[in-house]
Amino acid sequence: MSETSVTAQAPTTPTDRQPQRSSQRPVRPPRAGRSNGQWAVDGRKPLNPNEEVKQLSPPLEVRRRVEERYALEGFDSIDPDDLHVRLRWWGLYTQRKPGIDGGRTAQLDVTELEDSYFMQRVRIDGAVLSAEQVETLGEISTTFGRDTADITDRQNIQFHWIRVEDLPEIWRRLEAVGLSTIVSAGDTPRAFLLSPVAGIAADEIIDPTPVAEAIRRTYIGDPELANLPRKFKTAITGHPSLDIVHEINDISLVGVVHPELGPGYDLWVGGALSTAPRLGERLGAFVTAEQAAEVWYATIRIFRDYGYRRLRAKARMKFLLAEWGPQRFRQVLQDEYLGYELPDGPAPRSTAARADHLGVHEQKDGLFFIGASPGVGRIGGRRLSAVARLARSVGSDRIRFTPLQNLLILDVEADKVDELVAGLEELDLQVRPRPFRRATLACTGIEFCKFAIVETKDLASRVAAELDERLADLDLDRPLSLNVNGCPNSCARIQIADIGLKGQIITVDGAQVPGFQVHLGGGLADSGREEAGLGRTVRGLKVPADGVADYVERITRRFVAARRDGETFAQWAHRAEEETLV
Template identity: 55%
Template sequence: MPDLRFQSQPPAHTEIPRPKRAEGQWSLGYTEPLNKNEQSKKDDDALNVRDRILYTYSKRGFASIDPADLRGRFRWMGLYTQRAPGFDGGKTAMLEEEELDDEYFMLRVRSDGRLLSHEAVRALGTIGVDFARDTADVTDRENIQYHWIRIEDVPEIWERLDAAGLSSLEACGDSPRPFLGSPVAGVAKDEIIDGTPALEEIFDRFIGDPAFSNFPRKFKTALTGHPSHDVSPETNDVSFVGTVHPEHGPGFDCWVGGGLSTNPRLAEKMGVWIPLDEVADVWSAVASVFRDYGYRRLRSRARLKFLVADWGIEKFREVVEKEYLGRELVSCDSPPSPTGHRDHIGVHEQKDGKFYVGVAPVAGRVSGSLLVELADTIEEYGVAGARLTPYQKIVLVGVDADRVEDLVTRLDEIGLSARPSQWRRNTMACTGIEFCKLAIVDTKERARDLVTELEKRFPDLDTPITVNVNGCPNACARTQIADIGLKGQLVMHEGEQVEGFQVHLGGATGLQANFGRKLRAHKVTSAGLDDYITAVVGNYLVDRQDAESFATWVARAEEELLRGEKALTPS
């Protein structure tokens, strides 16, 4: 295995002890693949599959696809086979992946914090209409995700994306996954620094570069210069967070090693100051550490968070500086954490006197035709463009003051409310069993039905309560950091296995960052979810003190109130 690090880097000065058991770390000499995934990547760089899709598979059809490409390298092109119809959640862990494969694909298109013009939004919409049975979802990684994609149609889809300045390259796989950028970059009144140029530089320099196409596993990036930390920086592999140095001015701190799934861990803060024009260099250094020192033996330990946990943040920073940057970073206290998160929903004045408008599709579900309508609306009202958010929302940027109210009315007419209920505003859901081969339960429709019911039961809820619905333990919808996190699983009810959820309560990011409280042996059936959340929220509204948040209340509440076994009544 060749050394893929930059040839200009200085000699290593840090001493990394050789572990007793091989973890597959390239820099320690363990270059032989220790599992089938690593062998597949060694056999052929996944980036090479693009040409096979264009010139072979799209012309010969699904049956012609090499299994190693189909269930491995296709992911680097943003393509996953979707779940075949007819398999319930009990089959998810019992059947091999190929048995769950349908002959259609999910396609993930990255936006990377870009401002999408009306032409780009229209291209995204027409792809959904023409090739994806009118599907389209806004994901919590600022992607547009389609279903029912045929391999024969991929070349034309890519042509349309290229023409719109968009891409599905490395949207999945053991690669630099799509970046999270602040939806209000460059326009928010209270922004510390606009990081857009840094995200563009990282994309231009490193996406599609073979030196960064083979990580131990996925590598998630976030960057924001907004004080609300609106990209969930605590849960990404590497995040750049706006900060102010007392002498040097605005720049970015670097946080590393965040991630959720079955072993959740919040990112460690380096406590540094990085100028805008050096962010891409630091990104490449952190990414290189992960590539060269990351654990490749077990997929379950192949995320950066495990390396950071074992080394500690001081050792990690030392390796970044000495082995990859060749210089020390400027130390600076990490920026203060905000309370809660900022989703940018509603109407807000920009620093240039124009406005941005955040709208809330329910649980991120839109459609190709809705995106076409949105593109028409953006063009008609002279809006500068749209950004996707890490909370499955859409923000329209650059709205003239005298057109705001007419625009808000028009958006509401097409199903994108800028003044949604707290439930619609604060509910997220992953793809779920409808299309995902890892899922155990339905999520999207269950979340939409839940929102509708809770709007009836609590029509005037006066405080945000986030509800994140996930179809399996992988936490794509960030269940552990929601007020109410729901992890899909099969549960026993009256002697039968039915769809249900393990409940996490009181999770948060920002100042109160923590993972939700789990109650021992507490499960809720999907059918009983409306009543359970009604009981818990009802108890909170009765028992809260002054402006106490849901997460703060959960931390002190009696367990029977959290289980919904006891119902408080207003005095």
């Protein structure tokens, strides 16, 4: 990797970063004076049961045991450490046993909650998929997964109802078309987000495809990176819509133009949500395309070597950044891992381009791509297979999934666009969805997830459809994002939605019912918004699941009635009195 000849300057201060709408919730690092399990400081003695399991047997080796024993002898033959820890390195989690009420989620042991079936995650890394690959995903779903398949907000595909006996054949079929499940979960470099319009958008700053491919080819599956303190999430974009939620990833490379060096990337680290949300921070460092893979590798090794391993709850990159700060992190990156300084660079600025990429859009080569919404990511195997056939019928062999649980079909001739749009609509893959269908996300929820407390997917779909009917008379300027999560872990990004719903059991008229805590006014700096910030919560505000549509309608109408000129929902929600928000 070549070094730059530009003289580095001091890292930017917090006042140079993108303005944020609200203060971040404090993320406190562990107390000083005690071992935190940092390999580079404390040595490699394991300090919690997960670390012990990983040291006893490298997790990637569990595949051999699946193929040689577990697939032959069945679910009950699986070693508990493999079942609950190591199988994640191949994208496998036991799914929730049907019929267990959400109120019992925190009361039962995992062995009481889990079924003898798996959720299987397929690693996509934002890559372009061929029609054959999508067809293979569809066939696996219908053959082995009871027609379940979800597009996740990490651009992956997830199956359910997977039996251990079928795993060798599933792996064989995936790998025959160039797909894999390796390190798609566990304490690993998870599948990374890539701009869905990488390489095709007419207004792209830089094509991040070569960087993503270099990282995937060189480092994914490397045993040296297969034992991190916790998961490590990556996002890369060269598009000005900032379409990969860069503020909530462990590392993000965001396309910018340096005044002297030209197009490259602005480097962000330390973002994550869950129960202790923290927005990532700019290091103020400019990264050239030639340096990007090396900088990624250096950053993940900092996390591997200095990340906290004593407590799982404190093991994410955000806690290390909270202790070090961006200036020290940049210095360690340059001095200990790169061996050269990175030049300062400009911050990204979003445009008015929509980050969801839905609709019909011209590519830079004169062809068109079409973005469609399946509705909260639930697509199923039959529809995946139908998408593959439909793409072929209009001469396309390139399909992408998006971080907003949608899909794109690329390379469509102008005279085939209407035919494709009609075909997608027949499959209920909406190219021009109404506002709430367009902007609603949902996690897996209690249907399959052991951590969930409430149902999410069907609820979110019903509520979105109902709100699109009820609020058809309103001019919202832009859709309000509605993110529905089944537990506090924020897989559906509740703290950065206009309206985020966190599932919990609540009391209504003395009865325990499924409901939600409400987060209002979160958002990231995409689609023309200049500010990023976490949503606010209102003391005592809980909404029963059967009252979500009523609540969202009420709060939306209040916003439209009270907003100032040019005011966003997030700005209004942060200034409004609490009584207005209930």
